[in-house]
Amino acid sequence: MPISPLRVWEKLQHTAQWGRLEIGDHVGLCRESLTDSDREVRDWFVAEAKDIGCEVKVDEMGNIFAIFPGRNSGLAPIGIGSHLDSQPAGGRFDGALGVIAALQVLRAVKESGVLTNAPLAAINWTNEEGSRFPRMCTGSGVWSGAEDVESSHALTDLANPSITLGDELKRIGYLGTTPCSYRENRLSAHFELHIEQGPRLEKAQQKLAVVSGVQGMRAYEIRCQGVGGHAGAVPMAQRADALAALATFVVKTEELARREDAFGTVGVIETDTSSPNTVPGRAFCTLDLRHHNENTLDTIERELDAHLSKLEQDRPGIKTSITKTRHKKSIKFDPEASRCLQQALTSTVHESLVCSLESYAGHDSAETAVVIPTTMLFIPSKNGISHNPAEFSSEEDCEIGAQALLQAVLNYDAFLEGK
Ligand SMILES: [Zn+2]
DSSP states (O other): OOOOOOOHHHHHHHHTTTTEEEETTEEEEOOOTTSHHHHHHHHHHHHHHHHHTOEEEEBTTOOEEEEEOOSOTTSOOEEEEEOOOOOTTBOSSTTHHHHHHHHHHHHHHHHHTOOOSSOEEEEEOSOSSOSSSSOTTHHHHHHTTSSOHHHHHTOEETTEEEEEHHHHHHHTTOOOOBOOOTTTSOOSEEEEEEEOSSSHHHHTTOSEEEEEEEOEEEEEEEEEEOBOEETTTSOGGGOBOHHHHHHHHHHHHHHHHHHTTOEEEOOOEEESOOOTTEEOSEEEEEEEEEESOHHHHHHHHHHHHHHHHHHHHHSTTOEEEEEEEEEEOOEEOOHHHHHHHHHHHHHHSOGGGEEEEEESSOOHHHHHTTTSOEEEEEEOOGGGOOSSTTOOOOHHHHHHHHHHHHHHHHHHHHHHHHO
């Protein structure tokens, strides 16, 4: 199939008008999920899809599927998706590139006049960022069966707890009726083009990466109970200072994460006192732990548990508890889809410009990978910056990424047809 330029750049710049955020010299986005600016860019997506000749389906989570027919209408579409929402001070490329490239892939197939065997679906997944409604990849997570519709509709806006995700879906007109389930609204596969959001491709002066998988992520809440008291009156030897005890946990986390070459972050610490002259009686922290190997995460988890037990022995009066609030297993992407992608990448640029990388960040593809063949490709991010208006990828790289995405989908379509 002859491929003319996919012109993703001009569409990216055009859609950046919705939620446009200028900080200094940089143009970014403030387009959090289900806000008015998200509605505007969704309306644009639907209009583009209809212009291409797609059937548009909206599901119960507001995920939008723009389906372009193939020769075999009995096959589930090959999905090509990402997200149009952004962080509160995000960039123009994270997510939007993948959705716009998906639409342009469908447009290129239409303009070529040659139908693929399987139908193709460009997809906008709801609330990937999880900044407004605090659950990352909500739409793709429900579709893949990791979460349910009811609890996701009940998520509340962090800035305004009286607003639920379900209310906002209804308000902006994107509470659809298509079941949000991979069983009832099927896809044959999922492909995603994304910016790297890190510096590895740029450093290696490479253009494209086959993403091998997504590292595992676990989140915890740790509580420490001690005895509060007067900062000047309780003798040091008799204290059960909850924060001093919890501080050893923070240091232990860093030590273990460094030793295992993992990522360990305590992002929130709270105590029951905001007074500078009171001994904290209660302390709380969160922990975010990431690594590609589940065994390594198990090891760190075990050693942190042991540290807390020892803490109770060493410090009379201290009681601790740790609760796991999230467990996302590490993901390896599908070998067949990855092979089709690898071929596409090396036919788009010289093979010396292609590498394989693991994704450190979570993506919608990590959700779909649990239930259908999935793979992802990365293009370089300038200085590795993302979730910031300074996020940037060049016009050339965006176009190369979209071309490779198109070729990968065509390769996979041929693979499915030959199966
Ligand atoms: Zn993203």
